[in-house]
Amino acid sequence: MALTHDQTVITNGVNVTELSETIEAIRRRPELGAFQFRAKNNWLDGGHNRSTIRGFSGCGMEDDTRAEPFVFDADEPPMLHGGDKGANPVEFVLHALAACMTTTMVYHAAARGIEIEAVSSELEGDLDMRGFMGLSDDVRKGYHDVRVKMRVKSNANPDQLAELATYSPVYDIVSNSLPVHVLIETF
Amino acid sequence: MALTHDQTVITNGVNVTELSETIEAIRRRPELGAFQFRAKNNWLDGGHNRSTIRGFSGCGMEDDTRAEPFVFDADEPPMLHGGDKGANPVEFVLHALAACMTTTMVYHAAARGIEIEAVSSELEGDLDMRGFMGLSDDVRKGYHDVRVKMRVKSNANPDQLAELATYSPVYDIVSNSLPVHVLIETF
Numbered sequence: 001m002a003l004t005h006d007q008t009v010i011t012n013g014v015n016v017t018e019l020s021e022t023i024e025a026i027r028r029r030p031e032l033g034a035f036q037f038r039a040k041n042n043w044l045d046g047g048h049n050r051s052t053i054r055g056f057s058g059c060g061m062e063d064d065t066r067a068e069p070f071v072f073d074a075d076e077p078p079m080l081h082g083g084d085k086g087a088n089p090v091e092f093v094l095h096a097l098a099a100c101m102t103t104t105m106v107y108h109a110a111a112r113g114i115e116i117e118a119v120s121s122e123l124e125g126d127l128d129m130r131g132f133m134g135l136s137d138d139v140r141k142g143y144h145d146v147r148v149k150m151r152v153k154s155n156a157n158p159d160q161l162a163e164l165a166t167y168s169p170v171y172d173i174v175s176n177s178l179p180v181h182v183l184i185e186t187f
Numbered sequence: 188m189a190l191t192h193d194q195t196v197i198t199n200g201v202n203v204t205e206l207s208e209t210i211e212a213i214r215r216r217p218e219l220g221a222f223q224f225r226a227k228n229n230w231l232d233g234g235h236n237r238s239t240i241r242g243f244s245g246c247g248m249e250d251d252t253r254a255e256p257f258v259f260d261a262d263e264p265p266m267l268h269g270g271d272k273g274a275n276p277v278e279f280v281l282h283a284l285a286a287c288m289t290t291t292m293v294y295h296a297a298a299r300g301i302e303i304e305a306v307s308s309e310l311e312g313d314l315d316m317r318g319f320m321g322l323s324d325d326v327r328k329g330y331h332d333v334r335v336k337m338r339v340k341s342n343a344n345p346d347q348l349a350e351l352a353t354y355s356p357v358y359d360i361v362s363n364s365l366p367v368h369v370l371i372e373t374f
Contacts, residue, residue: 013233019268023320033316033326037278041285043306046200049289051282053274058266058316065265070274072259074286078252079245081206081294087240087257089287089357091224092279095238097367098228099261100276102236104319107268119230129220129245132291132356133210139220142359146367151374158371166369169319170276172329173361180284180333180362182353184345187338 014110022059023111032059047082048075090143093174094123100170101148108164109156118153146174201297209246210298219246234269235262277330280361281310287357288335295351296343305340333361 009016026033035058041051054069055062074089076082087095098121109116124147131141152161165171196203213220222245228238241256242249261276263269274282285308296303311334318328339348352358 013235015233015268022268023322026316026320027322030317030322033320033322035314035316037275037281037312037314039278039281039285039310041282041289041306041308041310043289043293043303046293047290048200049286049306051285053278053282056264056278063264063266066271070278072274072279072282072286074282074290076290077243077250079250081202081209082290084253087259088224089283089290089355090360091226091240091243091257092259092283092286093357093360094224094226095228095240095259095261096276096279096283098226098238099236099259099279101369102228102230103234103261103263103276106230106233116230119236121228123226123228125224127222127224127356129213129222130217131359132354133213133220134354135210135214135217135220140359140363141354142356142363143365146365148367148369150369150371152371153374156373158373161373162369162371165371167319167321167328168276169314169329170280171367171369172318172327173277173280174365175367176327176329177364178330178333178361180335180358182288182335182337182349182358184337184339184349184352186343186345186348187340 011110011113012106012116014107016110019107019111025059034058047080047088048073048085050074090125090127094125094146096170097146097148097174098123100168101150101165104168105152105161105165108167109154109161114154114156116152116154119150121148121150123148198297198300199293199303201294203297206294206298212246221245234267234275235260235272237261277312277314281312281333283357284333284335284361285310287355288337288352291355292339292348292352295354296341296348301341301343303339303341306337308335308337310335
């Protein structure tokens with residue numbers, strides 16, 4: 001793998017040549033960095049509901065490359081009185097976190113010329129259901145602790161890889177606070 | 188719908204009789220409220236990776252009711268140099284949030300005898316890619332603002348429904364900070 005004229009550099013499956021062009025474009029015109037992602041959800045019954053995800057905007061344009069939306073069902077397992085027609089919402093959070101930390105590590109490593117051969121991860125989230133159930137004001141409703149264990153086949157050292165992985169947007173979303181504005185209308 | 192002896196109450200598709208029994212059991216024995224959810228993820232290539240979700244523990248036992256794991260692919264769209272083989276991780280966060288606020292509203296309404304006929308929601312998350320790209324220390328990496336707009340067919344008033352929806356564990360996870368412990372090992 002060598003960067004030469006008229007040659008595209010691919011590292012860790014990431015087109016580093018194009019990635020570098022995108023980074024340079026956003027460096028020059030910061031407004032291109034403004035992205036908006038979206039989801040729509042419809043309740044089906046009980047703990048079962050379905051999201052569709054398709055459009056988003058970024059780099060100064062509305063994306064129109066997805067012919068079909070992604071569709072995800074969420075439900076609760078029988079222990080939580082659902083029909084288990086999908087993973088439950090807090091399980092989806094762990095998926096989002098694992099996926100984001102993995103992609104972030106892979107992209108940032110690629111941008112620095114660090115080769116990664118394999119990544120696997122195991123995540124655990126601890127949640128005290130008394131918070132959700134309103135049984136105690138001292139117990140929070142969401143996870144009170146999350147652990148991410150990653151195994152990476154690479155010559156880079158673990159501290160550097162951890163620094164790269166924690167550039168992850170979902171790591172930021174989960175570990176830090178964020179304003180969520182809720183508007184409900186009835187009909 | 189009336190609660191009588193030997194009759195199960197179902198409201199909003201939720202078995203309120205069983206839900207009340209679970210809440211009462213956890214009220215009496217708080218240790219039963221300790222749940223642990225899990226995900227495993229494997230990197231495939233570039234921005235493409237795959238999570239499997241199956242086991243969890245709660246109510247003092249390990250769940251063994253899922254014959255197969257749930258499997259979710261994450262990827263990045265072409266604009267972010269991926270192959271679009273799945274929604275991207277920050278889009279999964281919006282799905283998790285929509286699903287959790289919907290289920291939470293439906294369950295809490297059911298527990299209070301409030302009937303809900305329909306729920307739909309639209310979510311938007313704003314993210315400045317300069318944070319992820321390391322172009323500015325002043326820009327956070329994840330969403331800096333999330334909006335949740337829910338339309339609910341119910342006789343309950345919007346303020347009460349908002350109060351119920353914000354019991355959501357994912358709303359807590361996203362809007363508040365949370366310790367995420369990262370351990371990376373190389374091989």
